[in-house]
Amino acid sequence: MxxxxxxxxxxxxxxxxxxxxxxxxxxxxxxxxxxxxxxxxxxxxxxxxxxxxxxxxxxxxxxxxxxxxxAPGYGYVVGADVGESRVAVELYDLAMSRLGAAGYRLADPSDHESVTQLLIRGLADVTTQADISRDEVLGFGVGVVGVVDREGLVHSQTTGWEAVPLGDVLGAATGLPVFVENGAKTVGQAEMWFGAGRGARHAVIVLIGRGVGAAVVRDGRGHRGPDSGAAEWGHTTLVYEGLPCRCGARGCLEAYIGSDAVSVRLAEATGSEPDPRLLARTLVGEVSGPAAVVVTETVGYLGAGIADLVNLFSPERIVLSGPIGAALGERFLPEIRAAAAGHALRHPFSTTRIDVCQLGPDAVAMGAATLPIARLLADGGMAVTDPHTVVSRAAHRRQISRVRG
Missing domain, CATH: 1.10.10.10 (Winged helix-like DNA-binding domain superfamily/Winged helix DNA-binding domain)
Structure with missing residues (x-):
């Protein structure tokens, strides 16, 4: 019962x-x-x-x-984006109104202990901004680079993390339920709930920035293999023995459409100073000359990668997100669609729509904040305090307050 x-x-x-x-x-x-x-x-x-x-x-x-x-004020959720150069932390109520935000530069992304300290600091900063106590926070979601296995351990070759128990460490330090997931998947959940994926049962949300990832949704549920499933789309092989990738392999899709890799080719083609932000700056202005050749090639590579997703999953919708995915989609969506059509099987492509994200180019933290909400909804707002007793979360919090009081 x-x-x-x-x-x-x-x-x-x-x-x-x-x-x-x-x-x-x-x-x-x-x-x-x-x-x-x-x-x-x-x-x-x-x-x-x-x-x-x-x-x-x-x-x-x-x-x-x-x-x-x-009720928006029943409780609050915190979401974080752990990237390769920064950590962002945001606080939301249950109407998904953002009430606090904090961001920090990340000097060494391989130092997971310093990342944990920044997350703890971010939690304190956003709760102070919103003037709420930590007891009112229902959970802390974190989107990370790399694979999150079923034990919650984070593995990321690009940042040097190997079996890092981020969730356990952060949970012990904060006393909160902590949910750790691949960043592409947190963006995917946000876009499926509130953005360009809403209403679709089968979709793929791709995240393109320095890294490249994807979230696959099948029959309304995020696909998950033994680890992060299709989230490492960027490390599928596009060109056999092609360009070197940061992961150590050659020919990965990320080596052809990731912002760092494309910026290197842009610098070589235009004689510009090497700068990881060169692609982003190029896409803001007029694209012509040698830069246009590199961007056109990048659009073609992206289309070929999307065609692989179409042929594998036959999604109703593919959503381009992330700072580079959104910028390319806004400027070159017809060209991306044409490139994908040229490499995909005709029938599955005819039933697939390719759109640009609606939640902005950086929705990792927002998506991470939906992870504790998903648990709240699945539990019906109830918490298990022992194997034989089920109580509401509100009653459970009142019990905790009485004990502390």
Missing amino acids: RDVRRANRASLLTDLFHGGRQSRQQLGDTTALSQASVSNLVGEMIEEGLVEEAGLVGSDGGRPRALLRV
């Missing part, structure tokens, strides 16, 4: 979070629960502060019905 109650609460809470304000009757229709069950469970969640009434809607000849929503 506890499992049934949890599942029914999860269904209602998920529908409210993703569907927006709804009446009790609408929730009964969309979740297929009886009106009695909806009323009882909604009443519980209102008492806990998890759900609140937010306006009225007219009915056919009867009294106006109250609209419900997930």
Whole structure:
């Protein structure tokens, strides 16, 4: 019975979070629960502060019905982006309004201990900005470069991390539930929930910056293999024995479309000073001469990489994200589509749409903040305090406050 109650609460809470304000009757229709069950469970969640009434809607000849929503202030979530040159930390309420943000330069991305300290500092900074206590934070999501295995260990050849237990260390230091995931996957979840992937059941969200990754969504769920699944799309081979890649292999897709690699080719072609930001600067202005040749080649390589995704997964939608993915998509989307069409099988390509991200070029931290929300929704706002007792998260927090008080 506890499992049934949890599942029914999860269904209602998920529908409210993703569907927006709804009446009790609408929730009964969309979740297929009886009106009695909806009323009882909604009443519980209102008492806990998890759900609140937010306006009225007219009915056919009867009294106006109250609209419900997930209460934005029930709790807060923190998301972080651990990149190769910086760490960004952001705090959100349950309406995904950003209430605090902090960013720090990263001197040595291989020093995971300093990264952990920056994350702890970021948590303190954003909670201070928002004037909330750490007890009000429901969880801390972190998007990282590299593979996150099923034990939560981070492996990243490009940053020199080998089996780093980031989640365990950060959880012990903060006392919070910590969720660690590949950064491309956190962007993918954000775009699927709030952005260009919304409404699709089968999609691939690609993240292109210094590194190149992808999040594959099948039947509405993120695909996950034994480790991070298709997130290492950038290290699939595009050219046999081709250009050297940062991972140590040759011919990887990242060596042809990653910003560092393309910037090197741009510098050689134009006689410019080598600068990792050269590609980003080039895409802002007019692209002509030798630079146009390099950019055209890059668009072609990107199209070929997208064609591989089309042939492998037959997605409804492919979303270009990340600072370089968004910039290339905004400037050259028709050319990218044409290049992909030239390398993909005709039928799966005919059913695939290629779009540009809607949440901005850097949504890793926002996506990471959705990880604790996903757990909250799946649990129906309930927490397990021992194998035999199930209580609401609100009641659990009240218990903790009494113990501390």
